Amino acid sequence: MILLPQMKDKAVAVLGLGRTGCSAARSLAASGARVFAWDDAEEARSTLNAEAGVAATSPQDWPWDGLAALVLSPGIPFTHPEPHDAVRRAQSANVPVLSDMELFIGALGPKGARTAPVIAVTGTNGKSTTAALIHHILRGAGYAAQLGGNIGRPVLDLEPPKFKTIYVLEVSSYQIDLTPSLAPEVGVLLNITPDHLERHGGFDGYAAAKARLFDGQVPEDTAVVGIDDVKSSEICATLKLRRNEDSGASVVPVSVGRSLGRGVFVTSGKLVDATSDPAIEVADLTGSSGLCGAHNWQNAAAAHAAARAVGASLSHISDGIQSFPGLAHRQEVVAEEEGVIFVNDSKATNAEAASKALASYDNIFWIAGGKAKEGGLDEAMRALTNVRKAYLIGEAAEEFARALEGKVEIELSRTLDKAVAMTAKDARASGSSAVVLLSPACASFDQFTDFEARGDEFRKLAREAAASLRDQKAVST
Numbered sequence: 001m002i003l004l005p006q007m008k009d010k011a012v013a014v015l016g017l018g019r020t021g022c023s024a025a026r027s028l029a030a031s032g033a034r035v036f037a038w039d040d041a042e043e044a045r046s047t048l049n050a051e052a053g054v055a056a057t058s059p060q061d062w063p064w065d066g067l068a069a070l071v072l073s074p075g076i077p078f079t080h081p082e083p084h085d086a087v088r089r090a091q092s093a094n095v096p097v098l099s100d101m102e103l104f105i106g107a108l109g110p111k112g113a114r115t116a117p118v119i120a121v122t123g124t125n126g127k128s129t130t131a132a133l134i135h136h137i138l139r140g141a142g143y144a145a146q147l148g149g150n151i152g153r154p155v156l157d158l159e160p161p162k163f164k165t166i167y168v169l170e171v172s173s174y175q176i177d178l179t180p181s182l183a184p185e186v187g188v189l190l191n192i193t194p195d196h197l198e199r200h201g202g203f204d205g206y207a208a209a210k211a212r213l214f215d216g217q218v219p220e221d222t223a224v225v226g227i228d229d230v231k232s233s234e235i236c237a238t239l240k241l242r243r244n245e246d247s248g249a250s251v252v253p254v255s256v257g258r259s260l261g262r263g264v265f266v267t268s269g270k271l272v273d274a275t276s277d278p279a280i281e282v283a284d285l286t287g288s289s290g291l292c293g294a295h296n297w298q299n300a301a302a303a304h305a306a307a308r309a310v311g312a313s314l315s316h317i318s319d320g321i322q323s324f325p326g327l328a329h330r331q332e333v334v335a336e337e338e339g340v341i342f343v344n345d346s347k348a349t350n351a352e353a354a355s356k357a358l359a360s361y362d363n364i365f366w367i368a369g370g371k372a373k374e375g376g377l378d379e380a381m382r383a384l385t386n387v388r389k390a391y392l393i394g395e396a397a398e399e400f401a402r403a404l405e406g407k408v409e410i411e412l413s414r415t416l417d418k419a420v421a422m423t424a425k426d427a428r429a430s431g432s433s434a435v436v437l438l439s440p441a442c443a444s445f446d447q448f449t450d451f452e453a454r455g456d457e458f459r460k461l462a463r464e465a466a467a468s469l470r471d472q473k474a475v476s477t
């Protein structure tokens with residue numbers, strides 16, 4: 001646990017008692033703060049009392065005039081579509097509204113004298129894989145790297161810094177909004193495509209939130225920026241002008257598919273570091289089973305640039321890339337039988353992410369659907385070449401069926417269990433190697449608590465289907 005000496009004896013409110021909220025309440029209580037916490041869900045309030053020894057208190061009873069801060073869970077609206085009532089109350093009382101990550105950054109000390117450096121990774125897609133890959137590389141290079149934030153452990157559940165500690169944090173746009181002191185020693189922006197627009201007042205607001213990752217950085221810090229989409233490329237150019245950097249020494253562009261005079265890029269599957277002369281080939285990514293697809297090559301290039309910025313050697317980076325096992329729910333191969341591979345890409349909660357998976361395989365039997373996001377399937381419609389048939393589930397099934405009509409064969413499966421059974425049967429009957437791909441292009445909240453629960457259920461169903469295929473083969477022979 002990270003202790004928060006800066007909050008000792010202060011009154012602090014926590015709203016939202018999910019993973020990050022409970023973590024913040026525990027850390028605050030252990031640090032000697034007076035904690036006032038609330039969640040509308042009774043189960044969450046009971047968990048708080050059991051885990052942190054803190055009794056829940058309604059916001060109506062909080063000492064608003066005496067609060068030092070309101071710690072807001074990322075899922076609660078801060079600015080859009082409109083601020084939560086507690087946010088308005090805090091602003092009226094001049095109470096700072098911040099995240100658990102802001103508490104964490106404060107515990108590390110002031111910028112320039114932090115007890116450990118921070119690598120922060122954001123982007124619409126790929127941030128979990130990139131953060132995990134950076135962590136994997138640094139651990140292999142002998143650093144006491146810790147991984148948390150929007151992936152895995154809440155930041156206040158991480159271990160206090162020690163010799164060679166580097167914190168690798170995945171950060172969402174919501175967290176950036178609530179962490180004004182973030183200013184990471186290495187900031188990584190992978191890409192920006194439409195997502196979470198309702199929470200940022202539109203695409204420009206969403207992009208501006210991502211760009212704020214670099215606010216507060218100093219010349220000694222490094223900004224790693226993907227430049228293969230328009231918005232990210234604009235941000236990279238702005239950063240270079242602001243820092244008067246033509247050489248790219250503190251702003252490192254990253255690209256897949258084109259060579260850069262200065263930066264890190266991937267062409268024909270080869271990862272090249274051209275941040276100085278001569279350019280160096282770091283790794284052949286075509287042989288990395290944990291980084292399948294060109295979108296993962298961007299993740300690898302960004303991870304390389306970040307790891308180099310904190311001193312990792314080229315050999316450690318190359319070894320780390322080749323040994324990286326990948327992440328659960330991110331193009332995770334969960335079963336294979338009779339020429340049918342089952343791939344769990346439940347983390348693909350928007351069409352852009354799903355399009356990356358659709359471009360990575362041949363002969364795809366695609367399971368899609370759930371709670372649709374703005375834009376529906378638009379970004380995935382250009383990646384249907386390898387789809388043999390689409391099996392549609394959840395609230396979006398009818399909407400997606402209309403979008404896909406005449407483009408691919410469609411099955412309205414409605415539920416995941418029916419979809420897996422149908423895909424396994426049809427993939428096996430296709431007579432060639434096939435991929436059953438869960439890449440929903442949707443949020444999960446219509447039928448599952450989160451994308452992890454959806455992916456876990458798919459993994460179970462896929463393994464059962466694979467066992468059934470094996471049994472069918474045994475009977476036939």
